[in-house]
Amino acid sequence: MTAGDGDGWARCDLGHRHWGVHGAAGLLAVHHDATDGPRVLMQKRAAWSHHGGTWGLPGGARDSHEDTIDTALREAFEEAALDGTGLRVQGVYLDDHGGWSFETVIAEAAELLRAIPANTESDALRWVPAEEITAKNLHPGFAATWPVVGLALAPSLVVLDVANIVGARAEHGWWRDRAGAAAKLLAEVGARAADGRLTAPDRTPVLARWFPRLAAVVEGAARDTAPAPGVSVIAAPGSGDDAVVQAVRDARPWERVLVVTADRGLRERVTELGAEVIGPRRLLAQL
Numbered sequence: 001m002t003a004g005d006g007d008g009w010a011r012c013d014l015g016h017r018h019w020g021v022h023g024a025a026g027l028l029a030v031h032h033d034a035t036d037g038p039r040v041l042m043q044k045r046a047a048w049s050h051h052g053g054t055w056g057l058p059g060g061a062r063d064s065h066e067d068t069i070d071t072a073l074r075e076a077f078e079e080a081a082l083d084g085t086g087l088r089v090q091g092v093y094l095d096d097h098g099g100w101s102f103e104t105v106i107a108e109a110a111e112l113l114r115a116i117p118a119n120t121e122s123d124a125l126r127w128v129p130a131e132e133i134t135a136k137n138l139h140p141g142f143a144a145t146w147p148v149v150g151l152a153l154a155p156s157l158v159v160l161d162v163a164n165i166v167g168a169r170a171e172h173g174w175w176r177d178r179a180g181a182a183a184k185l186l187a188e189v190g191a192r193a194a195d196g197r198l199t200a201p202d203r204t205p206v207l208a209r210w211f212p213r214l215a216a217v218v219e220g221a222a223r224d225t226a227p228a229p230g231v232s233v234i235a236a237p238g239s240g241d242d243a244v245v246q247a248v249r250d251a252r253p254w255e256r257v258l259v260v261t262a263d264r265g266l267r268e269r270v271t272e273l274g275a276e277v278i279g280p281r282r283l284l285a286q287l
Contacts, residue, residue, distance in 0.1 A: 006061035006071075013098030019050055019061055023101045025071040026059020026142075029087060030130075030153045031109040032254040037129060038153045041115055043079060044124040045139065056139030057104065058082075058122070068092060072105035080125050081118040086110040090155040092196065094208035095145050102141060103208065108155050148205045154256045156200065156212035159247045159275075160189070160231075160283075161261035163219055163240050168262055168280035178221040186216050186228035188287045193230050199286055201258060201278050212258070217243045241266045248275045 008021040018024065029041040042055045058079040062071040069089055076082040087107040095102045115125040128136070130150060138146065166174055166181045174181040192198050196209025214231040219240035227233045236243035244259060248270050251257045257275040260283050261267060267277045 004063060006063040006066075008061070010100045012100035016097065016100075018097070018100050018102075022062045022064050023103070024059060024061050025068045025075070025103040025105055026057035027072040027076040027082070027087075028057050028104050028106045028149065029076070029082070029109045029113065030106065031112050031127065032154075032252070034253045037131065038254070039112065039127040039129055040133060040153070041080070041109070041113070042126050042128045042133070042136070043122050044126075046121050046123050049121055051139050053123075053137065054139040054142075055128075055133075055136040056142040058125075059102075060121075062103075068103040069105050072103070072107075077118070079118055079122050080115040082113060082115055086113050088155075088211075090211050091152055091207040092209040093145070093149050093152060093205055095141075102145075104145065104149050106149070106152055152205050152207060154254050156210070157247075157251050157255045157257045158198075158212045158214050159244055159257065159259045159270075160185075160214065160216040161240065161244050161259065161263065161266065161280075162186075162216050162222060162225075164261045164263055164266075165280040165283065166222075169284055179225055182216075182218050182222035182225040183228070185287075186225065186231045186233070189214060189216075189283070190228040190230040192287060197286070201276060201282070213255075215247055217247060219243065241269070245269050245273070248273045 006022045010018050010021050031039050043058045044055050045052050047053050058076040060075045073084050087109055089107045091106045093104040112127050162182050196211050198210055200210045215234055216231050217234045217236055217240055218225045219236040223235045234243055234247055248257050259270045259275050259277050262279045
C-alpha cells in the first residue's frame with residue numbers, strides 16, 4: 001500500500017472505463033449565504049486530461065491506504081491549493097458502478113476560499129452559483145450525479161432532547177444518576193458520529209456517511225454535563241423544551257434541522273419552525 005498505487009484505469013461492471021484502480025473521490029466545497037444561495041467550487045479540467053475542457057470537481061484516484069475523505073482533500077490541495085482550512089465535511093455520496101465507485105465528499109466552506117490551479121490538471125477554478133451549474137459543459141460523471149448530489153448541499157443540525165432520549169432508553173437506575181446517563185449518551189453518539197456512521201432520517205439523497213452538527217440540550221440534574229467530542233452542549237436555564245425550541249430558532253437559515261424527541265408537544269413546536277423530528281428509538285437503535 002503505497003502513495004500513488006491508485007493511479008491507473010479500471011473497468012466497472014457496467015463496462016465503462018474509469019480512472020482509479022481503487023475508485024476515486026472528489027471534493028464538493030459549498031459556501032452558503034443567506035441572501036445569494038449556495039455556491040459550489042467548480043474545476044475546469046485541463047484540455048489534455050480525460051474529458052478535458054469540462055467542468056467538475058477537484059478529485060482523482062484513491063490510493064489503497066486512503067480514506068475517501070483523505071483522498072478528496074489531498075486532491076483538492078494538489079489541484080486547487082486548498083489545504084482543508086475553513087472546510088467542514090458534512091457528508092459523502094457514493095456513486096457505485098459495481099466494481100468501481102466515485103465518492104463525492106461534500107464540505108461546507110466558511111467563506112469563498114481562494115482556489116487557484118495548483119498543477120496542470122486544472123485550467124480554472126470558480127465558485128459557481130448552484131442554479132447556474134447545469135448551464136456549464138459538465139464532466140459526464142458529475143453531470144450524472146449532480147441532480148442527486150445537488151439535493152445534499154444543505155448541512156444538517158441535530159438537536160438532542162437528552163432527558164427524553166435517556167428516559168426512552170430506560171436503563172436501570174438512570175434516574176439516580178441523570179448526569180452520568182446523559183454523559184454516556186453523548187459519548188456514544190459522538191463516537192458513532194465521528195466517522196459518519198449515524199444514519200440520517202429518510203431523505204434524498206441517501207448519504208454513505210453523514211456528519212451533522214450535534215447539539216445536546218441538557219436540563220435539571222444533568223445541566224452540568226460536559227460536551228463530548230463532536231457534540232456541543234446547551235444547558236437549559238429553565239425548561240428543556242424551551243431550550244430545544246430556541247436551538248431550532250438559532251439554526252442557520254440554510255441548515256436542515258432534525259430534533260430527536262418523543263415529546264408530542266415539543267414535536268409540534270419545532271415542526272412549526274420547519275424542523276424534522278424522529279423518536280429516540282431511531283437514534284438508540286444505532287448506538
